[in-house]
Amino acid sequence: MTPYSEAPNQAGMEQDVEHAVHKPYRAYRPRPFTKSERDHSTVLFGGLHWRAERLIQGAMENLGYRSQVLSAPTKEDLMTGRELADIGQCCPTSFTVGNIANFLRSQARQTSAAEVAKKYVYVTAGACGACRFGQYHQSYELAMRNIGMESFRMFLLAQNGLDQGAADGGGLELNLPFTMGAIWAILAADVVQDLEYQTRPYEVTPGETERVARKSIDYLYEVFRASPALSRKTSAPLWYLVTSRFVKALREVFRNFHNIEVDRLRVKPVVKLTGEFYLQTVEGAPNYNIHRWLESEGAEVYPAAIAIWLDYLLRFAGQNYEDHIGVGGCARLKLGVIKTGQSLLRWSYNRMRTALGNLPHEMPDQYELRELAAPYYHSRLDGGEGDMLIGKALWAYHHKKAHMTCELSPYSCMPNSMSIGAMAAVLGKHPDLLYAPLEVKGDAEVHALSRCQMVLTEAKRKAQQEYEEVLDRTRLSPEQARELLESSPQMKRATYRIPRCGVVGTAANLVLHLANRKRQ
């Protein structure tokens, strides 16, 4: 934009100048959402991937809320978002603002704006930070004003509080049963998503994994929806921690996946997704459908579990207490509580992984990530993924978790652009670390994907080279490896766990495993 350009309001200012003092500007305050409205008002939400959204919907319905998941944002939503809110937004803001605005407009066309404002409320996550994520409310507010729906009710769910009490009016209680239900839904969705992405690239019957994944999520949705009602909010954490309800349900999911036949001798590079929370999580237009695009280009995607983000939030809160030890406020005690919370999160996640045959990837240790990133990025720097973005790339590199890391951040993302900048020093030290940082604008898809493809080509070469080296080492030919696989039909099941043998690729690990078994 040309510097010194005039703000739009100043066009024709000569006519506009008036000397009246009007009522002062006040920020939007939603009118109360009362308990009595719960039965006939629907809570709208979105912003995650479809599995997590569906299971959260089940958890919310269990608490007596009518809820509806907004469909994944589209490019049309992006354009609407850009049009309705102030210029210069990051693309997650544009997508999400446009998404809710377009939904409300379409509903209002069928009934009326007043009817829609009565029928729906919107809940979205906010942040307690200085980045734009913490200021989304303003963009939503402006968009609502611009579409003539000022009376529509929106509530922010802070991402760092387990019990945030009731929103104004008491109709929406962001309390422990609500939060615990949402967290458990996320953990279950994470492990199913991980298993799904490990299976689909190798499925023998195209579409089978998708079918089973959808069936499994529908089943889990019912399990969440029909959970026992937790009347006392304090008992919710304990119930979620001790119940075997979800573990048993995941075992059923595991049985569904068992029927999928896979061929894991297909050589594919493993691509780990990292980046800004929204873009690494959603599956659709906001991130150029990157998950499916990578699969279509021959990669095995290592998706970003939301649980890792929750673990990071806990670590970050703990660091604050670490810094206040000796200063006051029972910091040591609070740090202990946080660390216990982290242990319980990991334990619960691992219970769910075990139910799926330990196939889903483990959560990286947050303190290892911090240590890995420390020479490049300070662990206390707030906003975005902070040092975790660097720590995860180095963790995947050192532990041979992926051939390549694809990092997704919105164009002009304030905090993540700093972490990405600091990666320059990492790449200077580890030039063989394949890293594809994609600046996502929502449009300019070809530019971003072609950039990714350049690094992916190198990752494919690495995966092929690794596979051939393993064949050399084991003195097996591809045909012999195939023969060994055919003689072990259990290894052709999606639920068979191939032990990791010090290499990255699934096919390479399978060959080493086959060779080891042959020797035994």
Next chain:
Amino acid sequence: MLNLWSTHQFWVGFLTALGIDPRRIAFSSATSEEQARQFGKGRGTVDCCYPVKCISGHYGELLMREKHRKIDLLLSPMIYSLPSCLNGHVAASLACPRVMAAPENIKAGFLKEKDVFAEHAIRYAAPLVSLADPPIVPQQLYQGLKNVIPALTLDETRSAVREGYTALEIFNARVRRRSREVLERCAREDKPCLMVLARPYHMDPGIGHEIEVELRAYGYPVLWAQYLPADADLLQWVFGEDLRAGHVRSPFDIADVWPSSYSANTNEILWGAKFAARVPWIAGVIRLASYECGMDQPTYTPVQQIVERSGTLFFSFQDLDSTKPAGALKIRIETIAYYLEKHSSAIIEAKKAACLPDCPLIRDTRRESASVSAPGTPREARDPDSIRRAWRATQGA
């Protein structure tokens, strides 16, 4: 550079108290295109906002000084949170996440091919410091500096931090007092003044383009939102109606216009807009925002609305970057001056009519400050005993 524009007095006070001769404390020069070209070229690691991009030039300039002016230590603090008069009334006073983390990003540009710091035998320190949380600052600075300042102790750091805060407090109090004097003069003479709503680093001529300086040349006094008077009598008058109506809990509360009050600089801009809207003699507001500033982006509409609904003139300079087209600037400045000349009297009258009576700016030109402020003239401010006394007074308050 950047956050140092509002905290430099802390750093000078802190380093001086550690025994470093003030003459051996050097700041990089003001941002300029030439600085970026000469010292920052090829050091960028990522596309980002213009102010952060500029830092490479500052680093390069300090690293490549001539032999007789060579520095030993490049200190580039990562300021996590900022001192602000709004602290305690807002959700938090965090620094912009980009500005906060910029040293890590910029450092990478000087390490990616070879270690340029080592090449010039210059130590580098980027301690993370939460200036809005004084109890933890000594430990943060001790941890961040113990490896680059020989024999540094925690006690010594603690004492130096106290001196740093005192120096900053005295400086801020002095500038706020000057702002009050400007307002009193305008009120007495019924003359207009202007307010700049911007981030502190827009005072850097290379980032803010000295737009307010051009306007001063037309005879309009200019106030910055960061240094508005915070005296209780004045704030009660300015925000009295909002307090009585329950829109805010204190004169520093901005929840009525900006609920997510996490960012120190954003909070001050919003508060400054409210102040400008309610003080009659502030007839015009100049809004400055840099290219790709994600912090300012969501505030464009609220700030404009707050100001314009009061009848105050609002002029916005957005997307400021390295380009400074003199002609375009001149035309806009002339336009602003024209509108001010034509409308300011009517604006002042209309705003006065909407105000409470008994304005303390007119009633008593001698300041009766009830807010936390340090005593002392500028001469006294340089006296260490005076600084300590002021610090103790601040602690007591």
